[in-house]
Amino acid sequence: MKKKIAMIQMDIVYGEPKENFKRTKEEFANAVKTGADIILLPELWTTGYDLTRLDEIADKHAIESIAFLSELAKEFNVILIGGSVAEQCDDGVRNTLLVIDQKGKLIHKYSKLHLFQLMDEHLYLEAGQDEAEFTLDGESTAGYICYDIRFPEWMRKSAVSGAKVMYVVAEWPKPRIDHWRALLQARAIENQCYVVACNRVGADPKNEFGGMSLVVDPWGEIVAEGGSGEEIVTATVDFDLVDEVRGRIPVFRDRIVEKY
Numbered sequence: 001m002k003k004k005i006a007m008i009q010m011d012i013v014y015g016e017p018k019e020n021f022k023r024t025k026e027e028f029a030n031a032v033k034t035g036a037d038i039i040l041l042p043e044l045w046t047t048g049y050d051l052t053r054l055d056e057i058a059d060k061h062a063i064e065s066i067a068f069l070s071e072l073a074k075e076f077n078v079i080l081i082g083g084s085v086a087e088q089c090d091d092g093v094r095n096t097l098l099v100i101d102q103k104g105k106l107i108h109k110y111s112k113l114h115l116f117q118l119m120d121e122h123l124y125l126e127a128g129q130d131e132a133e134f135t136l137d138g139e140s141t142a143g144y145i146c147y148d149i150r151f152p153e154w155m156r157k158s159a160v161s162g163a164k165v166m167y168v169v170a171e172w173p174k175p176r177i178d179h180w181r182a183l184l185q186a187r188a189i190e191n192q193c194y195v196v197a198c199n200r201v202g203a204d205p206k207n208e209f210g211g212m213s214l215v216v217d218p219w220g221e222i223v224a225e226g227g228s229g230e231e232i233v234t235a236t237v238d239f240d241l242v243d244e245v246r247g248r249i250p251v252f253r254d255r256i257v258e259k260y
């Protein structure tokens, strides 16, 4: 099975959900034109990192974001790895990834597990408790948010349970963009799977973001890579290649788990 992916590598207006819904709709139209089956958005695309105003701008139980993404998914018959949004939950705000199928149904939610202290996430957000894995069109996949990619053991868990594609949504800053590339490539090589990672561009009052949305194949080859400006980055993922690479170097069979 092959699937065409389009990643919306966009700028985000700081703390202005209304504006971001409008801009996302426009960008979405461009992504659809590529003929993609699956479309990705970046992390916190409704609010950006305006964490001090979350009580005003976070989306209550993500209801508005889910409704917005569901409409787009249905209208254009695409799957959405709908980035993450600031979700106002009963016990605080979470940074929540939303996955919507072609019928507009929310099929998976994952709130960021590893909070990034360098950007004050621990002061304003609650960590999630969800699993990263889900099934998409009958295939085992997983989704992560930004800082999560620094935790190989978290992503390994998904690979061991069979994930063939790992989706990442991010607001990764430019000064560490070399880490971004190296970490994503490493996660793809060690887990022998596709890594499909959508980053934002532009800046907020504290950070400049690096773009370079990336698709890495199970052999570690970079098959698509964005620049540092707004663009739609596309690639095709071939699930059979995952089986082929896992067959050639049977890392999962060769693990000696009792020694780890």
Ligand SMILES: O=C(O)CCC(=O)C(=O)O
Binding pocket: 116, 119, 145, 146, 147, 148, 150, 171, 172, 173, 176, 179
């Ligand atoms: O790990 C990093 O360097 C960046 C992480 C990050 O920006 C985030 O999780 O939002």
